[in-house]
Amino acid sequence: MTEKKNISKNKKTDVLPLKNTNKLWAEKIKTQRSKQPSINQFVEGIVSGDISFLSRAITLIESTNSEHQKKANEILERCLPYANNSIRIGITGVPGVGKSTFIEALGNHITALEKKVAVLAIDPSSSVNKGSILGDKTRMEQLVANPNAFIRPSPSGCSLGGVAQKTRESIILCEAAGFDTIIVETVGVGQSETAVHEMVDFFLLLKLAGAGDELQGIKRGIIEMADAIVINKADGDNEKNAKIAKTAFNRALHLYPPKETGWQPKVLTASALKNKGINPIYKMIEQYVSDTKHTGLFQKKRAKQNKYWLIETINQELKTSFFSNSKVQKQLQEEIKKVENGTSTPFNSAKKILPLL
Incomplete structure (x- = not known):
């Protein structure tokens, strides 16, 4: 009889703490939500380079809540004077071309030059359940641990061509937070390349050697937009094929109409996995920025993009x-x-x- 009474008593004491815990947890969540930073705190935090404020502000931008959107717009307006001081690089290529590996190698190279890099990676959402893996942080293990790098994967949702609708606003916040190089990665499918091309200064297309004429035909419009083509995975037995592909693309590019900027697109080879060819690629991007700023076409292009958006x-x-x-x-x-x-x-x-x- 004594044993049964003890069991009954224990059951009663088990229930009470659980209810109390749930109540305390609910109150804690409510308090945390009510203590969301003010607009001033957000702006001050972002401008000072606080990553936690930057991440939370981007979350507000991506939210569909009307109150969040209103607050995000005010934060953007206040951050605008601190923006527009970066190099914006768009990187595209079909799945499997090695975009994540290439971006990590390029990001590590840029941060080694005492610069700060923000990577805005668009992760494809499922058309069935609308879910998104958001796995770029796991694919860029070295860069995500780099104190001078910020990686933000965003679900593409239902926006045009898989490009997250708010990516361009996120660029402004990253610039205000002191990142002087912004890399935007596309999903590599649909019309996402067109949208990203209209938000970056330099558009880079990653290709593989021996991909086939069929793929090149499909991607002809992308080749026309590219400021440079990089033949990735140019290592081992594939190095010879990469050199052949480089020659073929160089010939093809001369058949396209000249760009408004006067820039002649370049073709380079690289092995992101072996960290080969990354320095020449970055020097080429710097040369492009220098040339277009000298002629005034850099700002002209950005003004045109502002109109587009x-x-x-x-x-x-x-x-x-x-x-x-x-x-x-x-x-x-x-x-x-x-x-x-x-x-x-x-x-x-x-x-x-x-x-x-």
């Missing part, structure tokens, strides 16, 4: 406002059923919905 932002806001409208949502569901049943065409249904906003 103004239009893109307006388009995005109009789209969001349209589809969040209750009348549009109701009519849209009705028109979808008609289109699926074949009683209306997509074009006629669209004409009925569009005037509702």
